[in-house]
Amino acid sequence: MKNIHVSTTINGDPTEFICAPDESLLDVLRDRLGLTGSKEGCGSGDCGACSVTVNGRLVCSCLVLGAEADGAAVETIEGMAQGETLHPLQQHFIDGAALQCGVCTPGILVAAKALLEKNPNPTDTEIRYWLAGNLCRCTGYDKIIKAVQSAAAEMRGA
Amino acid sequence: MPLDANKKRVFKVIGTRPARPDGIDKVTGRALYGADATAPGMLFGHILRSPHAHALIKSIDTSAAEALSGVKAIITSKDFGLPDDSSVLDVQDNCMAREKVLYDGHAVAAVAATSAAIAKKALKLIKVDYEALPHVTDVDAAMRPDAPIVQAGRAMDDLPAGLSENVTYHFEFGHGDMDAGFDKADKIVERSFKTAATHQGYIEPHACLASMNSDGKGELWCCTQGQFFVRELCADILEIEASQLRVTASEIGGGFGGKTTVFIEPVALALSRKSGRPVKIVMSREEVFRASGPTVSSSSDVKIGMTKDGRITAAHATFRYQGGAFPCGTVQFGAQSAFAAYDLDAVQTIGWSVLTNRPKEAAYRAPGAPMAIYAVESVVDELCQELGLDPLDVRLKNAAQKGTKSSYGPTFDDIGLKATLEAAVAHPHYTAPLGPNQGRGLSCGFWFNFGGNTCVSLNVNFDGTVGITEGNPDIGGSRASISLMAAEELGIPYEKVRTIVADTNSIGHNDITDGSRVTFAVGLATIKAARDAKQKMCARVAKIWDIDEDAVYWEDGYAKPSGPNAGTFDPMSLEEIAAISAETGGPIAGHHEVNADGAGVSFGVHLVDVEVDPETGATEVLRYTVFQDAGKAIHPDYVEGQMQGGAVQGIGWALNEEYIYGEDGRLQNPGLLDYRIPVASDLPNIDTVILEIPNPGHPYGVRGVGETPIVPPLAAISNAVSRATGLRMSELPMSPPRVLKALSAKG
Amino acid sequence: MVKVAIWGSLRTATDGKAEVEADPGTFKQILDQLVVDYPGLEPQIKRGVSFALDGKIYRDAWFTKINDDSELVLMPYMVGG
Known part of the structure; x- marks a missing residue:
């Protein structure tokens, strides 16, 4: 099978790549575009470490084909900070020690950002269910939930 | 180095919570983590793994794979030497099977190719002729004299009659007059327990990038808990000098003990040496489950006697641990930690270590301790229930303290157990009201620290x-x-x-x-x-x-x-x-x-409230509080993080996580969907109370804090389930079907 | 004399004794003496032992002074997670 030529937008930048028809978006990001911030923890959509958004929808990039990105807008962890300014979620994760090893952190940040865009004032339970697809083995989630809440409060201007 | 004499020292930055540098x-x-590195001309390494739990390797034919365009090197065990040191040979044999495959997932060959797709295609072209052998995966079955023998010649010296050659190790220790102790008891409870093997579950699979030259100089990038140990093991296995192999530890995406040995690193180095190109190997999640190191599974018997007023008069335990297909000493740490929280006049502990057709166990956070303390703390709790005693009161009454001769021998110096128990007594969680189908449990935990x-x-x-x-x-x-x-x-x-x-x-x-x-x-x-x-x-x-x-x-x-x-x-x-x-x-x-030297031991106490759904058998954790002595908390956020993360790993162990083997000896749940680690929606906040009883062996009083928190949840949750349902569960995990079955049997 | 507590599985090498005696000195001198008195201990000592001295765990430390009144417990070499 021939490789496919794909034109897409990644973190706002026009991007072109070729990929095999069966190649995942995660492999494209990591191996072809050097965007290794998205991690592969399972390759089966169970851990969420590869979370990105495609046209604003939160997905596991290991379950999306690279070819599906054609004409779409993809957002990854690399696009979350604006220059030197961290997104409030990123800052609150650091300030609240919401990461230990940090390997799940990019996926959790991308997922939490998608939550706050839909629901700027979530309850703890809503955060816990939204992030249920993002596994963290170090923190026990406690400080993650608190960091999302404090970032949400800041973003609401509270 | 002793605690600084000026104990009233006021710290200026210790105890603050600044942002971490990374x-x-x-x-x-x-x-950059293990899988995030690349090198010019890099090849992709993939490993062929055994579909059998136990089989002779009669032959391996790699000719068709070698002929595939893009394949640059193939290795089998023949590409490695035979190290004299048996512990090194065990690691090597675990990385690449020699004469037999010893478990489902055991590596038999590896390919380096110009793309991952070609490497995977090449694996399918390798023909391995196996002769399947009978297998055993259960610890008790593996001890029976008619059990299939996992590795001949590894049995303990003076193997008692009536036991399989799979038994590699045995010990007994303790002190005091057991018979006299049990005679003094008003109540004796004796129970047997089983715990499933669990996996550390780090989110980052093992990954490495190796570059090895023909002159014996090499570079290795990998995710590991110890780059020096990796260097020494790989140098021994590849028969090169340690100074010539530079190992760089990547950022590490979790380890919990599972990244304290090597699985793919010697394979990548050998492929690189043979191909003359850098080789990257990244394990899939399935490979992590089948072929890295989970923890041991256990079977145990505990007997404890208590007076009416809650004084333990004698305690006896037998622990049987399987650590997979290679000898392992983890049962020692379990046995030594089992009764550490108690000041006992008569205590005896017996341990057995057994081979099975499972992957070689690796350390997992307080290795050996959670399952031993689970059994002991379950029996102590049952005695409290039978005698109508307050479980914290009983633990305080029997608590080890400075000057206590511990069950494993040494006499304790300053330890924080009593202070930790008293903090639990005083905490509002302990007296908060409970609703229907709810129960509160607690357990002590312990780790040695190094x-x-x-x-x-x-x-x-x-x-x-x-x-x-x-x-x-x-x-x-x-x-x-x-x-x-x-x-x-x-x-x-x-x-x-x-x-x-x-x-x-x-x-x-x-x-x-x-x-x-x-x-x-x-x-x-x-x-x-x-x-x-x-x-x-x-x-x-x-x-x-x-x-x-x-x-x-x-x-x-x-x-x-x-x-x-x-x-x-x-x-x-x-x-x-x-x-x-x-x-x-x-x-x-x-x-x-x-x-x-001078690492101080660490004690913790966990309190948990659960609700058990009588319709489904599902257990929900409603409230959780961790009390632990940190000696001195340098960065309290990360001390709390250890307490919370360890507790949640223990919650997973108690309620869901287990290695499930089929009749064919193959692992049935090698994925994160079927091996279910706790997710955010399973859990409440994990409250923490840090106590600071300075360790006399450190200038600021620091004690290690990372391991102890995984120990108490197993028994704490089992004890809570018992109080919620009136059932004494004796097998982990307490998954919904298992609890439902027990509820139905109770009627 | 220093009393040295021997952990369970090593007791086959000490004629079943849970505790043996040695002259005070350094940890290394005591180990050497134990090997002379109980040759069966040598393989384990070569593999590595930890010890608890007055309640503190040491992983190697040959030159640690062991006094008459010290409590010395031989232990398996410690590993962790």
């Missing part, structure tokens, strides 16, 4: 900042803690210090990041290195002032004259001394190398 890299995706070999270099830069070079991968914020200790000691702001983790050729040997040793031992070496640098700075200042060296002392970031006799000089700051260090004798650095 924070921005980790929230922006810039931090020190070990450690090197730290501390460089005073010309601009007055400080660089620290250490050799232990930062698994949970340790760079921040080490920077804090250096800043405290030097009297400079935390932000002026940067700590990095060096490769094997940039600093001397450091033991693995294990045993909760890093904040204790690397911290201790950092304090000593800082004191070394301070002494050198004082010497420089003495020269500048033209007075004796011992007339200058260091305080709050300044060299000062020690008194009126020394003369009147304006104190000189570290920054001022650093700025002129070239003129006063050259760069200033402190360093310290030590095999650190």
Whole structure:
């Protein structure tokens, strides 16, 4: 099978790549575009470490084909900070020690950002269910939930 | 190094919660983990694994795979030598099977090719002729004399009659008169327990990038808890000199003990040597489950006698652990920790270690302790129920303290168990009301903690900042803690210090990041290195002032004259001394190398409320509080993080996680959907109470905190389930079907 | 004399004794003496032992002074997670 030529937008930048028809978006990001911030923890959509958004929808990039990105807008962890300014979620994760090893952190940040865009004032339970697809083995989630809440409060201007 | 004599010391930066130095890299995706590295001309390595639980390898035909375009090297066990050291040979055999495959997933061959797709295609072209053998995966079955023999010739000396050759190890220890002790008891409870093997479940699969030249020089990048240990093992296996192999630890995406050995690193090095190209290997999640190191599974019998007023009169336990297809000593730590929380006159502990057709176990957070303490704490709780006694009161009545001869031999120095129990008694959680189908459980936990070999270099830069070079991968914020200790000691702001983790050729040997040793031992070496640098700075200042060296002392970031006799000089700051260090004798650095001793043991108590759904058997954790003695919490956020993360791993172990083997001896749930680790929606907040009973063996009083928190949840939750349902569960995990079955049987 | 507690599985090498005696000295001197008195201990000592001295665990440390009144417990070499 021939490789496919794909034109897409990644973190706002026009991007072109070729990929095999069966190649995942995660492999494209990591191996072809050097965007290794998205991690592969399972390759089966169970851990969420590869979370990105495609046209604003939160997905596991290991379950999306690279070819599906054609004409779409993809957002990854690399696009979350604006220059030197961290997104409030990123800052609150650091300030609240919401990461230990940090390997799940990019996926959790991308997922939490998608939550706050839909629901700027979530309850703890809503955060816990939204992030249920993002596994963290170090923190026990406690400080993650608190960091999302404090970032949400800041973003609401509270 | 003993606790600093001035115990009333007021810390300036220790105990604060600054941002970690690697924070921005980790929230922006810039931090580089094992699988994130590439090299020019890199090949992709993939490993062929056994579909059998136990089989003879009659032949391996790689010719068709070799003929595939893009395949650059194929290796089997024939590409490795036969090391004399049996422990090295075991590691090597686990990385690549030699004569037999010993478990489902055992590696038999590996391919390096120009793409992952070609490498995977090549694996399918390798023909392995197996002769399947009978297998055994259960610990009790493996001990029976008719069990299939996993590895001949590994049985313990003086194997008792009636036991299988799979039994590799046995011991007994304890003290006191057991019969007299049980005679004094008003109530004796005796029960048997089983716990499933669980996996550390780090989110980052094992990954490495190896480059090995024909002259024996190599470079290895990998995610590991100990780059020095990787270097030594790989050098032994590849028969090269350790100095020629430089190992760089990547950022590590979790380890919990599972990254304290090698699985793919020698394979990648061998493929690189054979192909002459860099080779990257990344395990899939399925490979992680089938072929890295889960923890042991256990079977145990515990018998404890108690008086009506709650005094334990005698305690006896037998532990049987299987650690997979190679001998392992984990049962020792289980047996030694089992009764550590108790001051006992009569105690005996027996341990057995057994081979099975499962992957070789690796350490998992307080290795061996959770399952042993689960059994003991379950029986203590049942005695409390039977005798109508308060479970915290009973634990306080029997608690080990300073001067207690522990069940495993040593007499305890200052320990925080009683203070921890008292904190639990006083906490509002303990007396909060409960609803229907709800129950409250608790358990004590314990871990030994280690020190070990450690090197730290501390460089005073010309601009007055400080660089620290250490050799232990930062698994949970340790760079921040080490920077804090250096800043405290030097009297400079935390932000002026940067700590990095060096490769094997940039600093001397450091033991693995294990045993909760890093904040204790690397911290201790950092304090000593800082004191070394301070002494050198004082010497420089003495020269500048033209007075004796011992007339200058260091305080709050300044060299000062020690008194009126020394003369009147304006104190000189570290920054001022650093700025002129070239003129006063050259760069200033402190360093310290030590095999650190004096790690203090760590106790914790966990309180948990659960609700058991009588319709489904599902257990929900409603409230959870961790009480633990940290000695001195250097960066309290990361101490709490260890307490919370460990508790949640223990909750997973108690309720869901297990290795499930089929009749065919193959692992049935090698994925994160079917091996279910706790997710955010399964859990409440995990509240923490840090106690600080200084460890006499550390200048600031630090104790390791990482391991103890995984120990109590198993029994705490089982005890809570028992109080919610009236059922005493004796097998982990307490998954909904298992609880439902027990509820139905009870009627 | 220093009393050295021997952990369970090593007791086959000490004629079943849970505790043996040695002259005070360094940890290394005591280990050497144990090997002379109980040759069966040598393989384990070569593999590595930890010890608890007055309640503190040490992983190697040959030159640690062991006094008459010290409590010395030999232990398996410690590993952790």
